Amino acid sequence: MGPDPPPVGRHPRHGACSVAGPAPYRSARQTRQTRQTRQTRQTRLTCAREVPTVSDHSTTAVRDRAAGDAGGAPLLTASGLSKRYGAVQALDDVGLELAPGEIHALVGENGSGKSTLVGIVSGTVARDRGELSIGGRSVTAARPAVSQSHGAVTVFQDGSLIGDLSVAQNLYLGTPASHRPKFGQMVSWAQDLLNSHGFDIDTTLRASTLPPGDRQLVEIVRAVACEPKVLILDEATSALDSHGVDIVLELMRRVAAAGSAVLFVTHRLSEVMRVADRVTVLRDGRFQGTHDASGTTPKKLVELMAGTRVDLEFPDREPDAGGDVVLTASGLEGLGYGPIDLELRAGTIVGLAGADGNGQLPLLKGLAGIDDHGGRVEVGGKAVRSYGSAVDRGMVYLSSDRRNESLFGGLTIGDNIGLGVLGSLSSGGVVRLGREREFVDEAVDRYRIRVGHTGQLPTELSGGNQQKVALSRVLAMEPTVVLIDEPTQGVDVRSRLDIYRFLRAIADSGSAVVVVSSDASELAGLCDRILVMSRGKVTTELAGLGATEESIVGAFAVEHELAADGDVVGEEAAAGISDAPSPVRRRSWLRRSLTAESIRLAALVVLMVLLALFAQSRNDTFLTQPGIYNVALLALPLVAVAAAQYFVLLVGGIDVSVGAVMTLSVVLMSEWAAVGADGSPGSTGGVMLTSLGVAILLGVAVGGVNALLVEKVGITPVIATIATLGVVSGIALIMRPTADGLISPVLAQELMLRVVGPIPTSLVVLLVLLVVADVWFRRTGGGLRLRAVGLNGLYARRLGIPAARLRTLCYVLCAAIAGLAGVILAAQVGVGDPNAGNSYTLLAIAAPVLGGAALAGGHGSLVGAAIGASILALSQSLVTVLALDDGSSFVFAGVLTLLALLSSGESIARLRGLVRRRLARS
Numbered sequence: 037m038g039p040d041p042p043p044v045g046r047h048p049r050h051g052a053c054s055v056a057g058p059a060p061y062r063s064a065r066q067t068r069q070t071r072q073t074r075q076t077r078q079t080r081l082t083c084a085r086e087v088p089t090v091s092d093h094s095t096t097a098v099r100d101r102a103a104g105d106a107g108g109a110p111l112l113t114a115s116g117l118s119k120r121y122g123a124v125q126a127l128d129d130v131g132l133e134l135a136p137g138e139i140h141a142l143v144g145e146n147g148s149g150k151s152t153l154v155g156i157v158s159g160t161v162a163r164d165r166g167e168l169s170i171g172g173r174s175v176t177a178a179r180p181a182v183s184q185s186h187g188a189v190t191v192f193q194d195g196s197l198i199g200d201l202s203v204a205q206n207l208y209l210g211t212p213a214s215h216r217p218k219f220g221q222m223v224s225w226a227q228d229l230l231n232s233h234g235f236d237i238d239t240t241l242r243a244s245t246l247p248p249g250d251r252q253l254v255e256i257v258r259a260v261a262c263e264p265k266v267l268i269l270d271e272a273t274s275a276l277d278s279h280g281v282d283i284v285l286e287l288m289r290r291v292a293a294a295g296s297a298v299l300f301v302t303h304r305l306s307e308v309m310r311v312a313d314r315v316t317v318l319r320d321g322r323f324q325g326t327h328d329a330s331g332t333t334p335k336k337l338v339e340l341m342a343g344t345r346v347d348l349e350f351p352d353r354e355p356d357a358g359g360d361v362v363l364t365a366s367g368l369e370g371l372g373y374g375p376i377d378l379e380l381r382a383g384t385i386v387g388l389a390g391a392d393g394n395g396q397l398p399l400l401k402g403l404a405g406i407d408d409h410g411g412r413v414e415v416g417g418k419a420v421r422s423y424g425s426a427v428d429r430g431m432v433y434l435s436s437d438r439r440n441e442s443l444f445g446g447l448t449i450g451d452n453i454g455l456g457v458l459g460s461l462s463s464g465g466v467v468r469l470g471r472e473r474e475f476v477d478e479a480v481d482r483y484r485i486r487v488g489h490t491g492q493l494p495t496e497l498s499g500g501n502q503q504k505v506a507l508s509r510v511l512a513m514e515p516t517v518v519l520i521d522e523p524t525q526g527v528d529v530r531s532r533l534d535i536y537r538f539l540r541a542i543a544d545s546g547s548a549v550v551v552v553s554s555d556a557s558e559l560a561g562l563c564d565r566i567l568v569m570s571r572g573k574v575t576t577e578l579a580g581l582g583a584t585e586e587s588i589v590g591a592f593a594v595e596h597e598l599a600a601d602g603d604v605v606g607e608e609a610a611a612g613i614s615d616a617p618s619p620v621r622r623r624s625w626l627r628r629s630l631t632a633e634s635i636r637l638a639a640l641v642v643l644m645v646l647l648a649l650f651a652q653s654r655n656d657t658f659l660t661q662p663g664i665y666n667v668a669l670l671a672l673p674l675v676a677v678a679a680a681q682y683f684v685l686l687v688g689g690i691d692v693s694v695g696a697v698m699t700l701s702v703v704l705m706s707e708w709a710a711v712g713a714d715g716s717p718g719s720t721g722g723v724m725l726t727s728l729g730v731a732i733l734l735g736v737a738v739g740g741v742n743a744l745l746v747e748k749v750g751i752t753p754v755i756a757t758i759a760t761l762g763v764v765s766g767i768a769l770i771m772r773p774t775a776d777g778l779i780s781p782v783l784a785q786e787l788m789l790r791v792v793g794p795i796p797t798s799l800v801v802l803l804v805l806l807v808v809a810d811v812w813f814r815r816t817g818g819g820l821r822l823r824a825v826g827l828n829g830l831y832a833r834r835l836g837i838p839a840a841r842l843r844t845l846c847y848v849l850c851a852a853i854a855g856l857a858g859v860i861l862a863a864q865v866g867v868g869d870p871n872a873g874n875s876y877t878l879l880a881i882a883a884p885v886l887g888g889a890a891l892a893g894g895h896g897s898l899v900g901a902a903i904g905a906s907i908l909a910l911s912q913s914l915v916t917v918l919a920l921d922d923g924s925s926f927v928f929a930g931v932l933t934l935l936a937l938l939s940s941g942e943s944i945a946r947l948r949g950l951v952r953r954r955l956a957r958s
């Protein structure tokens with residue numbers, strides 16, 4: 037540990053400071069700042085370390101063995117790989133070879149083409165040219181499932197855990213059938229798998245609730261469990277603290293020792309020097325050579341990547357940096373941290389260190405007013421109560437979750453950069469495009485953001501360049517306090533140094549900066565003060581000057597040991613990978629069953645019963661056998677078409693043509709299942725078979741067209757299915773301009789008049805089928821795969837799930853079931869009415885959504901859709917019972933729908949979160 041730390045909450049005196057080195061960030065405040073000559077001391081970036089650490093020697097045996105195996109056939113051979121995205125040549129004639137037992141690092145600056153190469157090997161990116169073979173077999177198709185079947189398993193840079201699924205489900209989904217157990221044993225298998233690697237993570241938790249480091253570890257375990265021939269880790273250690281990194285490096289060694297090859301993409305060159313046998317360098321998409329790791333140094337690698345000499349010094353800092361207090365926090369506490377007292381001074385950079393999950397990020401968010409917290413935060417003497425008020429006081433927060441929290445995916449790069457300062461780029465409330473362009477171009481130059489043009493979407497940028505876009509927006513706002521989580525995650529060495537200089541410059545201009553980082557060497561080189569956190573409390577404060585990676589890691593390791601000594605879970609945690617107190621606890625069966633979805637369904641059933649009782653109080657025939665039968669008849673086609681729609685909603689689509697399909701089905705029934713010219717109804721078997729056959733064929737045709745338009749042509753589902761709705765309705769009208777053509781009474785006899793108690797048999801059969809299908813969705817790998825496609829189609833595809841094929845299947849199923857719902861409707865209307873199904877278009881969407889389905893996909897259930905449909909049918913019959921006029925009946929239906937929606941999963945989850953936080957605080 038370092039010298040005696042000052043008590044937390046009291047701080048050493050800080051002096052004023054000046055702009056260091058190149059001052060890329062300038063503000064009015066900066067020019068006002070008193071500048072003093074400083075005693076400077078610089079720290080070299082850890083990546084420049086040329087002496088291997090002690091643990092490095094364990095790689096020697098692997099290297100020797102890899103050298104010995106060099107004669108074995110390569111497990112991965114790539115040659116002449118090229119890929120162009122519009123104006124950007126992402127890869128240009130790149131080759132690579134991985135021998136069995138080899139750990140091969142792939143390095144390069146942001147945008148140099150590493151992820152593109154990984155994408156080509158893993159099947160997510162189609163190459164323009166080049167040859168690829170995995171495990172000795174040539175790979176021609178760009179499909180993840182193909183690469184995986186050849187033996188290449190990838191942990192992607194931006195992850196592929198589906199947040200809404202549990203950890204166990206994610207592990208199960210990504211593991212090939214040969215390596216996973218029966219579906220019913222999934223949880224215990226997943227738990228054993230994680231435990232066998234030393235992780236104490238509750239596998240029944242949703243993946244989104246895990247800290248980023250744990251998520252990365254779960255993904256790595258999943259990949260290793262596949263026993264790949266080629267394991268590809270694309271910046272898979274970026275969110276890990278030093279302990280997590282140690283574990284992953286050891287895992288890589290084990291995988292290589294078993295004879296597989298590892299392709300390790302990283303910006304952390306110290307890790308390359310510790311683990312890699314050979315290193316391939318890319319620059320601007322071009323190959324810069326493959327080198328023996330033992331014969332090179334990080335500095336040489338950096339210069340090969342940059343193509344120029346690079347100064348690896350951190351920016352200067354002063355021993356007594358710091359001006360006036362700009363932020364005060366007292367008694368600040370929230371979920372996972374506190375109470376904490378803190379003062380931040382102008383001109384300083386404060387680092388929050390600790391093992392992953394010890395409260396650093398929650399504290400940062402608490403300071404920003406983002407999460408619910410107790411205590412008080414003031415900036416410039418004014419209280420911060422929410423993130424909105426934080427921004428008003430000049431405080432900004434930058435999340436490490438680029439995709440979801442830092443960037444606006446639908447806006448261009450230029451818009452993302454200029455968004456925070458639109459006021460200063462406008463005159464008379466109108467943004468001056470020239471001024472904005474100039475501002476954006478300058479930011480792109482200053483932060484060296486590699487873009488084709490600023491009109492691109494941020495999703496088209498490499499990970500590190502996305503980070504620079506987010507950072508440039510935040511820094512342009514000239515904040516008083518900058519709170520930033522993992523500022524250099526996924527950023528290359530040269531750009532990291534740029535970012536350090538920008539942060540130092542903004543501090544020198546009078547701001548206070550707080551940085552959370554899993555990279556202790558970054559905190560040691562950058563910060564003026566380092567607060568080490570353990571179990572949600574600040575336990576040690578280190579002065580930045582003089583701090584080293586070792587002293588910081590040492591401080592939190594000591595704290596952990598002290599805590600573990602007196603801790604009942606100490607032994608378990610010590611055996612585990614994560615030093616942090618796991619924020620997760622095993623949940624009881626009851627708590628697990630009380631999901632938002634089950635609560636919602638229960639609420640809907642209660643609502644249904646209340647409605648029925650109310651109707652009965654107004655009309656005492658409502659709950660009699662004929663009354664119930666009438667409501668059931670009303671519900672019958674609606675339940676069927678709601679179920680049809682659910683299949684498409686499940687995979688993230690929507691089909692607005694279902695009502696039209698029902699109509700055409702009715703019209704077709706008036707042709708193919710019609711009363712004969714002699715008035716005969718036809719044979720039961722003949723009419724039923726013809727009806728079902730015609731309806732299903734109609735559905736397959738319309739569903740096939742819908743799928744083609746959405747999947748192959750790329751039209752958004754709503755637009756595509758509106759187009760088919762028009763065509764299908766038109767055909768129905770051409771066939772029957774007015775209601776005509778009697779439909780055989782056989783349909784009514786079979787589908788309406790056969791009953792079980794007061795309920796039509798057809799409805800009972802339908803409900804049983806829906807329950808069985810729901811069980812299939814919940815209890816089988818096939819159902820899980822379908823839900824995964826809806827929750828995140830991209831990630832599902834990465835896991836080798838044929839997402840496009842499954843979506844196509846669902847469109848076809850949806851239209852076919854809608855065709856069958858049309859047969860039921862035909863039985864009820866009895867005539868070829870060309871408008872019969874029109875009112876079902878919106879009801880078919882409303883019912884499953886009422887029952888818990890989400891337009892974004894992956895949620896809800898068929899039973900939920902059926903309950904939603906029943907509520908809508910009930911409300912329709914209530915309108916009759918109450919003898920409401922048209923206007924009142926609309927208001928009534930609207931209020932009812934609103935009530936049902938209040939029981940939505942999201943509202944319930946919010947309420948539960950609120951109650952949980954209140955409970956945790958009390």
Ligand SMILES: Nc1ncnc2c1ncn2[C@@H]1O[C@H](COP(=O)(O)OP(=O)(O)OP(=O)(O)O)[C@@H](O)[C@H]1O
Nearest residue numbers: 121126146147148149150151152496497498499500
């Ligand atoms: N889908 C896409 N559309 C357009 N351009 C793209 C797309 N994907 C990547 N690029 C561009 O291709 C180049 C190489 O990107 P790639 O992601 O392979 O780089 P990288 O070396 O992995 O970078 P990083 O270290 O930042 O992840 C970049 O200039 C990037 O902007």
